[in-house]
Amino acid sequence: MSTAPNPNSQSDETASGVALVRPSPSPPSSNGDSEEPMSLIQAALVDNYDLVVEKLETTRDLEREEYGETALSNACSLRTVSVLLAAGANIKRISHQGRRALVGLPPECSDEVLSTISPQQFLSDRCRRFGTKNPDHLNVPFWDAMIRSGVSAFEAGQYFEQKFAVKRESFFSPATWCAERHGQSIARLPDGRVIQVGGEHEDSYDPDFCIYNDVWEHHSDGSFVVYSYPEDVFPPTDNHSSTLMGTHVYIIGCQGYGEKRRYGHTPVFRLDTATFVIEEVEMTGEAPGWIYQHAAVAVSEREICVSGGKVIKSEVDEGENDVEYILDVSECRWRRKTPDL
Known part of the structure; x- marks a missing residue:
């Protein structure tokens, strides 16, 4: 089991030790001037929790889009994500940052945690690995570091290339294991655990494209477990x-x-x-x-x-x-x- 700082011991804004930098919201207009009132989507984007609560009037507001984004896909902090989900927002629209906040990780991604991984660990553990039993609890330090960091496979590759001159052999080398995914499902359990399943990283034309068949079990104390499965038991799913x-x-x-x-x-x-x-x-x-x-x-x-x-x-x-x-x-x-x- 991999452990992380207890997300309940500090606010979402300071969980990573660095305050999240977001633009300051402009106050909604109430004096009839040309400035439009802030929408629910905009309130979520700037993490104005009180305004998000105020703007939550109907479930249709939750699915309304601006430039392809909904309130939930713009939300990054735990309390804003939680109130939108409680109101009925479609969890499929949650962002990578919002998903991290929901499982107790700092919303903002950082490659700092990768400093705990040696070049040997990167080279030996950088690829996706199917399990050999059902389930197979895989304790892989590089994978755990990637979950905590949240960075893309490309960013991880750049980090190890710049720091240790370690890089992939060719464009056709296997994809680098990555926790930044889309098409990954998430389920919240009554006991406080959160389960994430599968998902994919990048598109098929990218050298780091990969569809995964793993399951992550997050605990309320910030620890997590990664399970993998034989491909014929649970195939790559997104x-x-x-x-x-x-x-x-x-x-x-x-x-x-x-x-x-x-x-x-x-x-x-x-x-x-x-x-x-x-x-x-x-x-x-x-x-x-x-x-x-x-x-x-x-x-x-x-x-x-x-x-x-x-x-x-x-x-x-x-x-x-x-x-x-x-x-x-x-x-x-x-x-x-x-x-x-």
């Missing part, structure tokens, strides 16, 4: 959903590597939050197909509603999903949601 149902997290959907997709099939995996064993669950009924970037919400003790997202039907056929599906986890069965009358 742009999926993670929904807590009792003591299990249901991992639904995936974008994945093109050659690994099973068109017409919807992958569903069940993660035991006590043992961290993952198993694939075979489902019957009418499933969405190879779906990703969707929303999945528990609507009862046994049912998950899956909506939105995209469905890949073949190498040349991909479209938006406009159907709501219900997954009954007790019967292991999919069905289309019956329209409300």
Whole structure:
């Protein structure tokens, strides 16, 4: 288990020892001049918590976008992220900094922690590694340092090249393991733990592009554990959903590597939050197909509603999903949601 400073012992702003630098908010206009009142999205961007609370009027405000950003995707501090999630913001829109704050890490990224890693550790541990058992608790110092630092694979490579003249052999060398990801799901447990699953770093044209199959278990004291799995037990998974149902997290959907997709099939995996064993669950009924970037919400003790997202039907056929599906986890069965009358 890797440990970090207790996030509850100090404020989000000073957890890294360096205050976050953000622009000062302009006060909302109330005197009829040309200056527009600050929106919820702008209030989140400058971390004006009181104004965020004031502006939270309807759930539609949470999904409103400005230049492709929502309030949650602009939020960086723990209290602002928490109040937006409590109000119903879609956790898929959380930023890398907001995700770090939520698990008890300093929101701002820094390569300072990489100074604890030797060039030998970097060279031996820089690549993704599949587990050999289910689960496989991997204690890899470089990975732990990357989670704490939050920097990109490129930034880590630059750090070790400049400090130790250590660099990748070629453009085609394996990707450098990285904790800065998108398409990574996050699930919060009642006991204070936070679980992050899979995700990808960079796009397919980048030498550090990689889709991961690991699970991170964060504890409220700031410590965390990294689990990996055999590829045939839990394949690299990104742009999926993670929904807590009792003591299990249901991992639904995936974008994945093109050659690994099973068109017409919807992958569903069940993660035991006590043992961290993952198993694939075979489902019957009418499933969405190879779906990703969707929303999945528990609507009862046994049912998950899956909506939105995209469905890949073949190498040349991909479209938006406009159907709501219900997954009954007790019967292991999919069905289309019956329209409300």
